[in-house]
Amino acid sequence: MSTGSRATWHFGRLARRSRGGRGGRSAASTGSAGRATSRSTASTDSESDSPPEQALITLGRAGFAARGLVYLVVGWIALMIALDHRANEADRTGALELIAGKPFGLVVLWFLVVGFAGMALWRAMMGLRPNLPDKEGAGSRLASAGKAVLYTVAAYTTARFALTGHASGSTNQQSTDFTSGLMQHTGGRWLVGAVGAGFVIGGALFVKRGLQKRFAKELRTGSLSASGRRRVLALGMVGNVARGVVAAGAGVFLIDAAITFDPARARGVDGTLRALASAPLGPVLLVLMALGLAAFGAYSFCEARWRRL
Numbered sequence: 001m002s003t004g005s006r007a008t009w010h011f012g013r014l015a016r017r018s019r020g021g022r023g024g025r026s027a028a029s030t031g032s033a034g035r036a037t038s039r040s041t042a043s044t045d046s047e048s049d050s051p052p053e054q055a056l057i058t059l060g061r062a063g064f065a066a067r068g069l070v071y072l073v074v075g076w077i078a079l080m081i082a083l084d085h086r087a088n089e090a091d092r093t094g095a096l097e098l099i100a101g102k103p104f105g106l107v108v109l110w111f112l113v114v115g116f117a118g119m120a121l122w123r124a125m126m127g128l129r130p131n132l133p134d135k136e137g138a139g140s141r142l143a144s145a146g147k148a149v150l151y152t153v154a155a156y157t158t159a160r161f162a163l164t165g166h167a168s169g170s171t172n173q174q175s176t177d178f179t180s181g182l183m184q185h186t187g188g189r190w191l192v193g194a195v196g197a198g199f200v201i202g203g204a205l206f207v208k209r210g211l212q213k214r215f216a217k218e219l220r221t222g223s224l225s226a227s228g229r230r231r232v233l234a235l236g237m238v239g240n241v242a243r244g245v246v247a248a249g250a251g252v253f254l255i256d257a258a259i260t261f262d263p264a265r266a267r268g269v270d271g272t273l274r275a276l277a278s279a280p281l282g283p284v285l286l287v288l289m290a291l292g293l294a295a296f297g298a299y300s301f302c303e304a305r306w307r308r309l
Helices: 003-044 049-080 093-098 105-128 138-164 171-183 186-209 214-219 226-260 267-276 281-304
Strands: none
Touching: 049 093, 049 105, 049 267, 049 281, 093 105, 093 138, 105 226, 171 186, 171 226, 171 267, 186 214, 186 226, 214 226, 226 267, 226 281, 267 281
């Protein structure tokens, strides 16, 4: 190889190496910039909520905790019924009465008031804001608005109980009064039957949600270990199935009341659970339901910690 050829070959190698080095440095620089942008975006996302929105989210988390406490107490009452002990009504009214009789019960009751009110405000926000993730559909926003109304009622009745010591009546009485009132109007039986069918369908959806673990997409559990995540999902699955079974059972009683034209046959949560106790293998079924409702209470605490809000 001549001297000129060798010089040309060495120059070509140096040029290629120089281009490669610049490309590597450029790629590294781009990667660093991408990581910096990602970190900046994450930081911006975490700080994007205004102070009022952050306060509302905190109230929403308190609402999930309040719901969890009520379901834990209802599960305990259902267990006492299964074991043939004298117990309060296995519903929210019975839970409030049981809580009120304990030390610091009044403090807990006012925590429930704040939690339910916070949940109502958060649900209302979910219903009014069309730009929230996974909440673009009108049906989803309408469901959130309906839940806001229910939690507003829960906050009001709990506050009234804390102030006066008088409950608004068990869910059994409320179901009977509701059914009786509707049946006094033309087509009332059909309306009661339609409401009962709605409860059955809603209960079936809860069961499906639990079995298919659809609730998992609402959780942010990246900080949990694999075993911790499995436990949270197990609580959610069992809890949603139990909640769905109770709702469907209450719906069946409403349909029965419509068919027989007998408002007294309507049942709330307490009546549905007590009906299980009188069925074959009733105590065993009721124990399972009690554990399931308690599981939903525990899962509600998990939502208070890890739910995407």
